[in-house]
Amino acid sequence: MSLERANTLLKRAAEQGYGIPAINVFNYESIAWAIEAAEKEDMPIIIQFWPGFSTFIPMAQIVSITRELAEKVKVPVALHMDHSNSYEMAVSGIMSGFPSVMIDGSSRPFEENVKVSADVVRCAHAVGVDVEGELGHVGDGMKEDDLCTDHFTDPDQAEEFVQRTGVDFLAIAVGNGHGDYVRMPQLDFDRIKELRGRLSVPLVMHGGSDIPADQMQHAVRCGMSKFNIATEYERTFHNSMKSYLDHAEPHRYYYDGLQEIKEPCVQFVRSKIRMLNPDNKSK
Ligand SMILES: [Zn+2]
Structure with missing residues (x-):
């Protein structure tokens, strides 16, 4: 089927009571295998691309590969551009054909975050x-200071932010962080529940890698919908290729290695799809 809107998938997920993994991709295989995993699980998926990787692969190619592969499967696939840190970057994602973009003004003062987010929304919604x-700031999981409550999303501010900007979904900071974690994260479930109760838009968890399954599933049950997975997917590619190369005979084709690592990568995404559907709801 053709690409679906991320917002449509997330609203359906929130109503049905499951979460959707947003898998960060970086090449053809990382897209194809995530979509194959979704097809095998018969559940929706969000393919997501961080624009910092556009030095390796043009953004428009991510769009065309994902569109083409989505049309070959029966499950809903959405495509999203992760973490634009400026109006210009968000617009370049829109112009490259992304049907959904993130504007991350979370490291700016509140009023500046409102302004840049509202500006992007006005442009994006026009097309x-x-x-x-994002409100509150999801920082680096390796920095203890970034995981402290000072950065958590304030529910009063969040209501005002959503109302003034018109964003379609909101990334919140509730004890999550990007990359590896310096310690086991402890999500603030009371805050998630309060934000879920006060906001009409779907809620997004950045830094979903390495958060224990019981906490991720509790976050789903508290009403979160989009779970970004980057670090663990890339780690699966790296570790699988390393173990292949450690044992591969010399002079084999690189293509052989790609075939060898496909199954663990597909299985990884399948495991995340199942984990985020703790009550076995249907799409
Ligand atoms: Zn993020």
Whole structure:
């Protein structure tokens, strides 16, 4: 089927009571295998691309590969551009064909975050593109200071932020962080529940890698919908290729290695899809 809007998938997920993994991709295989995993699980998926990787692969190619592969499967696939840190970057994602973009003004003062997010929303909505904003700041999982409550999303501010910006879904900071974690994260479930109760838009968890399954599933049950997975997927590629190369005979084709690592990568995404559907709801 053709690409679906991320917002449509996330609203359905919230109503049905499951979460959707947003898998960060970086090449053809990382897209194809995530979509194959979704097809095998018969559940929706969000393919997501961080624009910092556009030095390796043009953004428009990510769009065309994902569109083409989505049309070959029966499950809903959405495509989203992760973490634009400026108006210009978000617009370049829209112009490259992303049907959904993030504007991350979370490291700016509140009023500046409102302004840049509202500006992106006005441009994006004019051409039918969804927008993810962020309030509170999801920092680096390796920095203890970034995981402290000072950075958590304030529910009063969040209500005002969503109302003034018009974002379609909101990334929140509730004890999560990007990359590896310096310690086991402890999500603030009371805050998730309060934000879920006060906001009409779907809620997004950045830094979903390495958060224990019981906490991820509790977050789903508290009403979160989009779970970003980057670090663990890339680690699966790296570790699988390393173990292949450690044992591969010399002079084999690189293609052989790609075939060898496909199954663990597909299985990884399948495991995340199942984990985020703790009550076995249907799409
Ligand atoms: Zn993020």
